[in-house]
Amino acid sequence: MSNYFNLKKTDHSISYEPYLYDSLNGKGPLVIGIASLVIGLFVSLFSIWKDGVYLGLIFGSICIIVGLYRLLIKNKTVLEFDRLTDGLYRTTPLGKKKIIALSNIYDIITMSEYSSYTYDITHKDKPSAKSIEITACISENILSNPEIVFLKSELIPTLINFLQLEYRKI
Numbered sequence: 001m002s003n004y005f006n007l008k009k010t011d012h013s014i015s016y017e018p019y020l021y022d023s024l025n026g027k028g029p030l031v032i033g034i035a036s037l038v039i040g041l042f043v044s045l046f047s048i049w050k051d052g053v054y055l056g057l058i059f060g061s062i063c064i065i066v067g068l069y070r071l072l073i074k075n076k077t078v079l080e081f082d083r084l085t086d087g088l089y090r091t092t093p094l095g096k097k098k099i100i101a102l103s104n105i106y107d108i109i110t111m112s113e114y115s116s117y118t119y120d121i122t123h124k125d126k127p128s129a130k131s132i133e134i135t136a137c138i139s140e141n142i143l144s145n146p147e148i149v150f151l152k153s154e155l156i157p158t159l160i161n162f163l164q165l166e167y168r169k170i
Helices: 024-046 053-071 146-161
Strands: 013-016 078-083 089-090 095-100 103-115 116-123
Touching: 013 146, 078 103, 103 146
Parallel strands: none
Antiparallel strands: 013 078, 078 089, 089 095, 103 116
16 A cells, blocks of 8 residues: 555654645635735725724735635654653654654544544543644545545554554544
């Protein structure tokens, strides 16, 4: 099976890019932001309502910032599970941050939301606390997609084995 998500395995670490195939996630807000700026400009130039440019500027700027964040930072995120330092690290173009000690990981669970879900990690000390998302949002419509098949059949079982968690059918 092909290696999706840039999965890299060694004896003491596993790393992958959870948002690698989520690139459309950033292009949509960029297009909407640019369109808002253009529409706001045209409304203010060719109508009585002159505040259109301000509304377009505010809404468009927010959309452009969100789009740039998703394209330049979030989609380049790498998650690294490292046994030597006992840590789960999130590496982005802005830096590397330890999220949780591997010894504090309780389970890998699925979190459902409408017709999509994500795989999350829960804490041993606080299983009911906010979980840590380790995959992008997966739509139920694309379950036959090769990246999703790889995620479910290769990546998640590899993480469960690496973290020495009790395997449950996910």
